[in-house]
Amino acid sequence: MHEMSVALAVVGQVEDAARAAGHAGVDTVTLRVGELAGVVPDSLHFCFDLACEGTIAAGARLVTERVPGRARCGGCAREWPTGLPPRLSCPGCGGAAAGLLSGRELEIAAVRWSDAPARTAAGPVRKAGAPPVQASGPSPDLAAVPPEER
Amino acid sequence: MCRTDDLRTAVLDRNDRAADALRAELAARGTVLVNLLSSPGSGKTALLEAELALAGRRGVPVAALTADLATENDANRLARSGAPVRQVLTDGLCHLETGMLRGHLDGWLPPDTRLLFVENVGNLVCPASYDLGETLRVVLASVTEGEDKPLKYPAAFGLAHLVVVTKDDIAEAVGFDRETFLANVRQVNPGVEVISTSARRGDGVGLLLDRALAAGRGGPVHRPVMATALTGHDHGHRHGRGRSLAHEEHHPHDHGQAHGHDHAHPAAEAPGAADPDGAPASAATR
Numbered sequence: 001m002h003e004m005s006v007a008l009a010v011v012g013q014v015e016d017a018a019r020a021a022g023h024a025g026v027d028t029v030t031l032r033v034g035e036l037a038g039v040v041p042d043s044l045h046f047c048f049d050l051a052c053e054g055t056i057a058a059g060a061r062l063v064t065e066r067v068p069g070r071a072r073c074g075g076c077a078r079e080w081p082t083g084l085p086p087r088l089s090c091p092g093c094g095g096a097a098a099g100l101l102s103g104r105e106l107e108i109a110a111v112r113w114s115d116a117p118a119r120t121a122a123g124p125v126r127k128a129g130a131p132p133v134q135a136s137g138p139s140p141d142l143a144a145v146p147p148e149e150r
Numbered sequence: 151m152c153r154t155d156d157l158r159t160a161v162l163d164r165n166d167r168a169a170d171a172l173r174a175e176l177a178a179r180g181t182v183l184v185n186l187l188s189s190p191g192s193g194k195t196a197l198l199e200a201e202l203a204l205a206g207r208r209g210v211p212v213a214a215l216t217a218d219l220a221t222e223n224d225a226n227r228l229a230r231s232g233a234p235v236r237q238v239l240t241d242g243l244c245h246l247e248t249g250m251l252r253g254h255l256d257g258w259l260p261p262d263t264r265l266l267f268v269e270n271v272g273n274l275v276c277p278a279s280y281d282l283g284e285t286l287r288v289v290l291a292s293v294t295e296g297e298d299k300p301l302k303y304p305a306a307f308g309l310a311h312l313v314v315v316t317k318d319d320i321a322e323a324v325g326f327d328r329e330t331f332l333a334n335v336r337q338v339n340p341g342v343e344v345i346s347t348s349a350r351r352g353d354g355v356g357l358l359l360d361r362a363l364a365a366g367r368g369g370p371v372h373r374p375v376m377a378t379a380l381t382g383h384d385h386g387h388r389h390g391r392g393r394s395l396a397h398e399e400h401h402p403h404d405h406g407q408a409h410g411h412d413h414a415h416p417a418a419e420a421p422g423a424a425d426p427d428g429a430p431a432s433a434a435t436r
Contacts, residue, residue, distance in 0.1 A: 002245055002276035009161050017157060027152050031161070036376060038279050038305035072380055085301040086308065088375045089340050096340035099378030106279075108159040112152050 006039055006106070007047035011057050014111055018056050025114035026052075026060040034105035035069040035084055056117075069103025165280055168248040172255075172283030176266070181259070182366035183266045184358075185284035187306055189299075190272030192292040193316035195224045196349040198267055201359050202231035210363065211262045215254060216269040217246050224269065234260055245276035248283055265362050274303035286365050288358065292317040293326035300334040308338040308376035312345070312361055319348035339374050 014029055029048075033039055041064040048062040069082035075095035082088060088097045160166065176183055188194050198214060205212040213234040216224040225237030238254050240246065251268065259266065268284070270277040289310040291299050294317060300307035307313065313335055315321075321328070328346075335344055343361075347354030365371050 002279060005243075005245070005247070005276075006161055006279075009164065012164065013157070013159050013161065017155070017159075021155070028154075036305065036308070038275065071375065085304040086338055086376070088308070088338055089336065097375045099375055099380040101380050104376065104379065106161045108157045108161060110154050110156050112154040114152055 003039060003043040004047045004051065007044060007051035010048065010108060011051045011055055013108055014057050014060075015055055017111060018113070021113075023113040024056070024117045026057040026111060027114040028061050028063055028110075028112040029057070029108060030063040030065065030110045030112075032065045032067050032105040032107050032109045034067045034103040036082065036086055036100070036103040037106040039106055041066065065109065067102050067105045070101040071097035071103075072099065072101055074098035162279065165248050168252065169281035169283040172248055172252055173285070176283060177285075179261065180366075181263045181266055182286065182362055183268060183282065183284045184286045184288060184362045185277075185282050186267060186269050186288050186290065187274065187277050187310075188272060188290035188292075188316075189274050189295060192272070192290050192295060193349060194269050194272070194290055195227055197290065197314070197316055197347055197355070197358065198269055199228055199231055200349045200352070200355045201267070202228060202233040204356050205265070205359055206232050208359075210264055210359070211260065212265040212267065212359075213259060213263045214267040214269065215251070217271045219243075219271065228269075234258070234263075240271055243271070244273050245271055245280055246282060247280050251282050264366060265359070267362075274299075274306040278303070278305040278309060286311050286362055286371065288312045288314055290314045290316050291331075293321040294324050297327045297330040298334055300331070300338050304338045305376070307335060309374050310339060310342055311365075311372045311374070312343055312358075313339070314354075314358065315344060315346040317348060317350075318346045318353055319351045321346075339376065342372050342374060 010029065010031065014026055017023075018026065031044070033041055033044070044064065045062055048060075052058050052060055069084065069086055070079060071082050071086070071088055072079045073090035073093060073095050074097065076090060076093045078090055078092045079101065080087075080091055082100070082103055086103070089095065090097065173183070186194050186198065195216070198216075202212055202214060213236075214228050215236045215238060216228060217238040217240055218224055219240055219242055222237045222239075225235050228235040236254055236258055238246070238250065240250070243250075246268070255266075268282060270282075274289075287310050289306050289312075291307075291313070293315060296302075300313075315328075315331070318326075332344060335342060345354055345357045345361075347357065349355060
């Protein structure tokens, strides 16, 4: 269960990016999670909400995009879906895969910033430099987010 | 009102950068880090104890750092070898990260250390995602754990440079099916070397030391398929760990995380280190 560590790392990266660009709030964080990355998206969603609390990302939603594992043969150049557990020898010639085309992703693909400050029920954000915010209702920007972006 | 930025940032980039820095620093002083991963109770400590004692007899300067959620039992056992040993208590955290490790090395690791063994927290899931700056990642499995362990924990076994079977002295008694185990290792990590050991009987003791010293001398280190990211057009190259922040347009799948640690020590980059076809798995059984 290292999803909490992963979630904290995500929030840390988002905080850095927000500070660098001067954003006040975070609406949506989109993560690409490879099938072979060893991270469980459901668990990550749970931990993400906790990790965001009291930060500029408080109230942000997490979208995870699953990336299937794909490998390519070193001998015959055939490509195949690895599945999980991964099959890393060629279903055609039996040779070892030269490597993975995809499947090990664990990256922040995109962040959708909100002009409204962090929505936090717990009071001001904890990072220095950010103006204290009072708890407030949902940002009007939320209405613009398609419902599938959970 | 909303603006979207494409960050393309490796989530574990901070750890990966710290690991790269540590690896470079250790390389500059002639130290090779060996990261040992296994389930609890698989025999990491017993094997390590034997390897440390052997290193002492051979005059090889080694040190060990052992991580557990609680107790200093492992450090006390390892210290019997005479090697410098440090216990890290993670207070419940399921894995080591480079920053934590780093803090324990400063001021403790003797300058002449050639091999630093890091006994990770007993866990085959979480430690697999964290590069610690190792040159050699070793995954151990005891004969009692079931032949399908490599399939159940593909990230751990799939990213290993060396797989060690432990407690081989009781293999027959527990009905260990070696061929099935080897086939399962091959499925997730074709070409990785598998060695068999029994710390109790002394079988295979010294192999781990030999492999670590060889890697330190710049000998070839296995390149796991799972640690090798391909682009749509090349034929496999070992690239650096995910360097994050919008520089990955051509390497969309390289995102840091645990993979890629195989480039570890500069010595491991020696020509011929990469064998794209993967050498056949060998089993040094006794």
